[in-house]
Amino acid sequence: MALTFDPFREMDRMAARLMTSGGTQRSASWMPMDLYRAGDHYVVHVDLPGVDPGSIDLDVDASTLTIQAERTLGAADGAQWLAQERPAGRYVRQLSLGSDIDQDAIHAAYEHGVLTLTIPVAERAKPRKITVERRDEQGQLGAGDRATADAAS
Incomplete structure (x- = not known):
């Protein structure tokens, strides 16, 4: 089996090892x-x-x-590395x-x-619908709107 030697790859590998905390x-x-x-x-x-x-x-x-x-x-003890990438x-x-x-x-x-x-x-962050209440001129909730508002509360 023939292996090629790339000095730049070896330099990159050494630099990466030095940048880690103790390897x-x-x-x-x-x-x-x-x-x-x-x-x-x-x-x-x-x-x-x-x-x-x-x-x-x-x-x-x-x-x-x-x-x-x-x-x-995954190498056995005493193994001689030929490539370790x-x-x-x-x-x-x-x-x-x-x-x-x-x-x-x-x-x-x-x-x-x-x-x-x-x-x-979380439940508090999930999207949800909010019901809008409709009031008449006297400020009272309409009959149909009161049921919707009560169900929403």
């Missing part, structure tokens, strides 16, 4: 994500291929959701949650290397 925590660039709103909840998909599900740690502190995961190398180590990503999120009902699932978070919108 143990990496940036969010290894944890790509998609985020979208579907009806009354948000959905986050985070790519975490090769991560042991037991190493995934999710915390909510005030309005910050922290995702931590660890990926270990897949990232390994502990990774952290933080998301700011708005005040209109139901933090107690966040759901997480990990399947096929993808962590999926379902984050519901």
Whole structure:
């Protein structure tokens, strides 16, 4: 098997290792994500291929959701590396949650290397209709309008 040597790739790899905190925590660039709103909840998909599900740690502190995961190398002890391009180590990503999120009902699932978070919108933040009362000249509610207003309260 022939391998080519690219000195610039090696320099990029070394620079990336130096920018991490001691090589143990990496940036969010290894944890790509998609985020979208579907009806009354948000959905986050985070790519975490090769991560042991037991190493995934999710915390909510005030309005910050922290995702931590660890990926270990799969080589036997004493192995001589010929190429090592897949990232390994502990990774952290933080998301700011708005005040209109139901933090107690966040759901997480990990399947096929993808962590999926379902984050519901709090009841107080969901859209709703407000009934407008109609009053006559004396300031009284009309008979039909009173029933609508009573039902709305």
